[in-house]
Amino acid sequence: MGRILGTVDCVAQSADLVLAATSGDGYLRVWSKEEGALVLEMKTPNNMPANTVAVQDNLAAVGTLAGGLFLIDLGTSSVLHALVGHTDHVNSVILDGNQIISGSEDQTIRVWDRISGREILTIDAQVEVKALAAHKKLLVVASQDNIVRVFDRATRHRRPRRVLRQATGKVTAVAIDAQRMASGSYDRKVRVYAVPSFRLVRVLKADGIVTCVALEGDRIVSASFPTITVWDARNGDTLHVLQGHSSIVWTVSLLGPDVVSGSGNSAGSADISVRVWDAETGALTRVLNGTEAVRPIEEVLGAATGAAASAAAEKVLKAALANGDPAELGRCKLMIVGQCAAGKTSTVRSLLGMAPVEEHISTVGVELKRTDAESWEEIKDLDSGFERQVYRVAALRMAVQEQAASKTPQSTPMRICRKASNLVFGRRRSSAARPFVAEVQVELVPEAEVAQRFEYAEIEDMAGKTQSDQKIYFTIWDFAGQDVFYALHHIFLTREGGVFMVVFDMQELLSKQERAVEYLSFWLNSVKLRAPTAPIILVGTHYDEASVDLNEVEEILIGQLSVDENENIVPNSRASLNFFPIDNMSSEPDRASELRVAVEASASSLESGSRKISLRWLKVLDDLLMLDCDHVPFKAAQELATKYHVGEQTDELLSFFHELGMLVHLRATDVLYDNVVLNPQWLLNKLSRVIADDIHVDQIRYDHELQNAGLEKDFEWLRKCGIATLSLLRFLWNDEEVDFLVDFMRGAMLLSDWAFPEESLTSGRQSEPLYLVSSLLKNSTSAELDAEIADMDIGLTCVLDFSKFFLPDGVFARLLSLCVQYSGNFGAISRAPQLAGNQAIVHFNFSDFALKQTKNKIWIRIERKSRKPASTLKTLVGMFRGARNAIFRDLPWELLLQSPKDASALCAYDEVARARTSGADSVLSTSKRITSVADFDPFFHDGSLEEDEKGSETVEQATAADFDPFRQDDSLKEDETDTETVEQASVADFDPHFQDGLLQEDENDTGTVEQVSLQVLPAGLEYHVYLSHRQRNARETCNLIADKLESRGLKVWYDRESRGDLAKEVMRRGIRASKCYLLFLSKSVFMGAVLMELEIALQEKKPVLLVHENDPDRAGFVTFTSYIESAPKDAKHLLRESESIPFQRRLTEHFYEQLIARINAS
Ligand SMILES: Nc1nc2c(ncn2[C@@H]2O[C@H](COP(=O)(O)OP(=O)(O)OP(=O)(O)O)[C@@H](O)[C@H]2O)c(=O)[nH]1
């Protein structure tokens, strides 16, 4: 414990305690009032200067710079809630019954629920809140514009109910009770107003500028350098002048006869102290500075014991259950990836303190293990964590609730004193939980069962343990390194809630550098694609090998992979490396101790870990796991959720648990959506019986039962050609859930129907369904196919180019799956596709084409004699887009066209299309050669390759069929009518529109909006709207908005694929050609390209429409005030004056109607 440093910014007091918040050293200190012993000294939880403090019984609320706000249990010095929402300094805090009220320089007043920690109200004060006082529904705000504003907290009025303008200097302090309100200001006056009329009744002249005021009963106390004055509020008489502080008094508090004050300055003046005075006599009773004798705080606070405590525990437990109190799960998915035999499983064993295994027992598919951060021992049970969290939230409720009835509640002084600090500007990411709504009570556990199931003593034991210091539970996903399994990875590498461990063998990196770097680069790219912000821990195994030089390894990682620039890589600070070396062969059980620390720290940094979810969600999971099924229909989950009154959140809760690796719920197709896999290991085991590497299949190959069933040939066929008979699948899956598994694989594009006869395989069982598992072809080659492709007479060629990032494994295989499915449905059954690992010849009804994968490109070549080459290309591009959107959502790619006249010229499709629109004759190829636009005409014979249902004609007659990719172009439609297959064709599973996340984002929106009437564009304009957004966190949302507007017939100028590097002139052209400018507001929107676009829109005098991210759980969410703050000066008025539309992901009809109406009216 030590002397206070810097300024005492705020003091508070209760009957027993004196508290001080200090900005100089960032501490909260607490003394016993009775004998002046120091009973608590703690750093602010965020290590920021403490700005403000309030106390009520055993609870303190502390506000800090940069938006920190914490509810602290003084008895245990633990943080009960970190109240996240303010984005700037919190200057005032009030504990008001079951609510906490805070005021900040972010121009908001926020009201929080003390029990749940949720924000229940935000008032836009429209001015920096320097001081705040509250009485019942009145909130009084002091600000630097010399004005006192009175808000009404009950009616949520945005505008102040009263504006008091009498002060002639900055108002620094306010205090209020049932009778009076007092303000203090730089004009050296204390003004006294009557409550509730807010009539000015008295002006008191202070000695200097007033820094703080407090009032209670008939006394007012004001602080102003160098004195503190006690006034008689009834007549304005000075009762006492309290002299003793020799530096500025910043803060003062009044409770009964006690005045507490605090002084100091950052220059380190002699008087940095907290003083206690007697308001009746004016005598100084105590001077406190942090060097006092120490006494345990429990002796001062006292606590309920025995039966009273147990009864209290029962009460809070029942209340927590009935209300579904929010819990922080403390769960994390740890995903271990890397090259085959790199030492992944060995590293997991090291983490779990298990003995090393020298033999390489290669992992098949994915192996799941569970553990927790404290023990690092394997936990065998599948556990929802429900009971643990019930104890935790009940203990929290107990700590937060009013003191036991035996203690008389103390009156809370409704005054809070603050001063202005010109301190560093800080910002905090808002991940505010949605507003807490008092919900219907639900019986989560039947009354009769509560006492049987829970030990009340557990709650008492937990008291003081905060949610945030609970241990983290991990689900470890140890992925197999063999590349056939990569096809699964894209499904199971999740985006949020996870930490990645990329494991490599250091010896291998040093001896076979090129190959090892290639693998590492592949893994780093894969993680970046799937989870762009997830922490990545690089682990180098084989540290025991004599020749490993860590510095050399580090140099390769930096030189070849720029790991030092990858901000997601977790540094090994102790060793000053970017990776963690490990000897997995050591018999030391703690050989992974540093790695464990890194994993724990990375996991606790994840936002999902601190996200609060209702106990109801957890009960749904708990009940689901009790069913003891490997998978259940979505409906079952929904029914349970409905039972606990969270039916409408079923989707959201499943997605949350999926991201944490606790269950699997995919959504790309109906079948996937309709099933929730509760035992992921079961699913992974089943999948990897089919998708397996050669080194894993011997067990199956020599299985007697395979031979007894006469399926050896079937198995060979699967391994050789990727074609599986239904009988074989039945065998591999032990005849369990075969339909579901086939549907699941089909939905995940891991399997497609093989409609082509395989007589030699199925003789005698011709009607047996066959399937293609295209990822098994990965390493297959065929000289015959090579020759045939080389002989093809090619008409048109286009290229799916991924060289801007990389081409992940599985893209080509999935495209093959889709082509095979389509060819089977619409093609000639007699002409089976010819397939190999990276090339294929496929026949559609009107065309034959070759597919070929080279390093980062997929080439699509249509044979010259094909009847509708452009239509086929369009279909294929549509298919790819569907696969990309469903499985590789953020994968950057570009469509290139090969000039039919010059095979060496590849031009970006967009460039060619733009050149055609603008009438340009030539276009630059990717190698910067001038190429004739006319050469590319054959690609446009059937309309644009990118066009889908944008045209307004299609919209008018929109039917479900229009969302079928294979009917996207009219010419194809006409052709299809020639065939009989069309009517029976069921291709919905492969419908890109279905898979592009629409289902996920907005399953209620059918996209048919005949009722919206569009205005014809005025002459000279080409677009209804120019859509401007920040790529980083709004791209997906804006893709959706653009899609939806376009499907409603609007012409939208939208930079869909860009990296935000458009030339200014291109922007200007786009904005000029647009009727209005639509800005999508998301976090940090006013940067880079958006700033330029906004500036141009203002220069061009385009009407500006605003839509903002509305979901606090999205990364792009910030409060509206921060948009106003961060907007450029000349655009601030737009944000203040025009009403921004909150973006809706569900029930979107009204949103789009509203938006289109505004576009029409602009
Ligand atoms: N000497 C030494 N051997 C190691 C170390 N880590 C792993 N090994 C050995 O390397 C081989 C492969 O280790 P695994 O942990 O099974 O590798 P994996 O990455 O899980 O392999 P797959 O599951 O097939 O992808 C085993 O024989 C291990 O004993 C290490 O730090 N030092």
Ligand SMILES: [Mg+2]
């Ligand atoms: Mg393994």
